Amino acid sequence: MADLDTIDRNLLRLLQEDGRRTTLDLAQRVGLSPTGTSQRVKRLFRDGFITAVRAVLDPRKIGRGTMVFIQVRLDQTTPHVFDKFAEAVANAPEVLECHMVVGGFDYLVKARIADMSVFQEFLQRVILPLPGVRETHTYTSVADVKPDALLLI
Incomplete structure (x- = not known):
């Protein structure tokens, strides 16, 4: 974060809001020339921000x-089982995210399906055959309260 000044932070915020903004639009919003803005955005990509x-x-x-x-x-919970599980989840198109967590279970899987009428098929086809699965608990989202929030910096 120390490498980012106010202009960099504004560029990151603006691009999170709309990644299709033109260099000219970005330049006008942050008060730089289009060339200077383009160079900063390229650096933000290059540096992995x-x-x-x-x-x-x-x-x-x-x-x-x-x-x-x-x-x-x-x-x-062995490295081999973790590796196999991660590989299988990565290949399931319905799975949006999968996080290894600490607590009462090992993974939290976030997935999107058509509707609950296909859930059982999804569970049996994708989740239950995953390596080492002993138990699952499922929660269905009924409302997107704060989806895809921006990372504020």
Whole structure:
């Protein structure tokens, strides 16, 4: 963070809000020349502050309107089982995120499915066959209270 000045932070905020902003628009908003702005944005990419720019899709429009969170407890916690689990989750297109956590379970999986009518099929096809799965608990999101929040810096 020490490497970022106010202009860098503003650029990061503006690009999080809308990654399609033009260099000219960014330059006007932060008070720099387009060349200076372009160089800063390139540096922010090069230094790893910005890792990707992508479109955010409406999940309902693409048949993935239901968000589920699945707590997964493994029957063994060995590096081999963790590696196999991570590999399998990475290949499941419905899974948006998967986090190894500490506490009462081993992983928290965030997935999007069409609706609850296909949940059992998803669970049996994707989650339960994962290496080492002993137990799962599922929570369905009924409202997006604060989805895709910006990282404030």
